[in-house]
Amino acid sequence: MIDIAGLSKSFGTRVLWQDLTFTIEAGRMLALTGPSGSGKSTLLNCLGLLDTPTTGTMSHNDRDLTRLGARQIRIYRRDTLGYLFQNYALIDNATIADNLGIAIRPARNRDSTRPATSPAEALEQVGLAGREKDIVHRLSGGEQQRVALARLIVKQPALVLADEPTGALDIGNTHMVINTLRALADSGCAVVIATHDPLVRDLCDSVLEVGTSTTPTPVKELSAP
Numbered sequence: 001m002i003d004i005a006g007l008s009k010s011f012g013t014r015v016l017w018q019d020l021t022f023t024i025e026a027g028r029m030l031a032l033t034g035p036s037g038s039g040k041s042t043l044l045n046c047l048g049l050l051d052t053p054t055t056g057t058m059s060h061n062d063r064d065l066t067r068l069g070a071r072q073i074r075i076y077r078r079d080t081l082g083y084l085f086q087n088y089a090l091i092d093n094a095t096i097a098d099n100l101g102i103a104i105r106p107a108r109n110r111d112s113t114r115p116a117t118s119p120a121e122a123l124e125q126v127g128l129a130g131r132e133k134d135i136v137h138r139l140s141g142g143e144q145q146r147v148a149l150a151r152l153i154v155k156q157p158a159l160v161l162a163d164e165p166t167g168a169l170d171i172g173n174t175h176m177v178i179n180t181l182r183a184l185a186d187s188g189c190a191v192v193i194a195t196h197d198p199l200v201r202d203l204c205d206s207v208l209e210v211g212t213s214t215t216p217t218p219v220k221e222l223s224a225p
């Protein structure tokens with residue numbers, strides 16, 4: 001569904017990655033690994049149309065994403081993408097319900113046939129049942145991450161982009177994140193995760209070593225003896 005061809009990114013004379021050529025398919029999970037500074041977040045930002053690649057093309061269902069105007073980019077982000085970033089990207093001074101309500105709107109516009117999950121059901125799935133009226137900035141970091149997960153469950157975006165989603169979490173919340181991302185993939189979302197966490201990497205279907213490889217390797221091949 002997302003076709004990447006000859007993608008590269010440089011800052012000045014510094015080449016972060018080049019000639020990336022692969023497909024991100026619905027229902028699959030791709031891990032982006034590599035040392036700090038190799039350009040994992042930058043690649044996620046390019047996939048999320050928050051940054052632009054230096055050369056190459058990205059297309060979604062044959063629609064060229066590198067040629068969209070500002071308004072089309074906003075609509076694509078709203079209707080197609082879900083972010084799970086380290087700062088949770090929530091509206092801090094609003095309630096959990098308000099944060100999830102924002103996620104519902106674009107889902108209504110999508111041509112999706114997937115069954116909708118209500119905010120109440122999504123909160124139950126992440127262990128926050130009945131907490132709709134809580135203000136987000138009063139929640140712990142782990143709870144905020146779970147609200148961000150609930151937002152993804154409600155929105156069911158075609159493409160989920162996650163940047164170190166377990167970096168600051170305890171083991172319980174880490175498993176919550178991993179299980180939810182796997183469930184999103186199983187329901188048809190494509191999931192791309194920048195991670196240093198071997199637990200997360202091993203859950204994915206394939207791994208791209210950013211800055212070193214140009215195509216992902218199936219996880220099965222990595223773990224083969």
Ligand SMILES: Nc1ncnc2c1ncn2[C@@H]1O[C@H](COP(=O)(O)OP(=O)(O)OP(=O)(O)O)[C@@H](O)[C@H]1O
Pocket residue numbers: 011016034035036037038039040041042043194
């Ligand atoms: N706008 C920019 N201008 C110049 N350099 C930048 C810019 N954005 C990022 N970089 C540099 O690009 C490199 C890659 O950054 P990026 O955050 O993508 O790496 P990363 O692999 O995600 O690292 P980490 O694992 O530490 O999060 C870094 O050296 C960073 O300083």
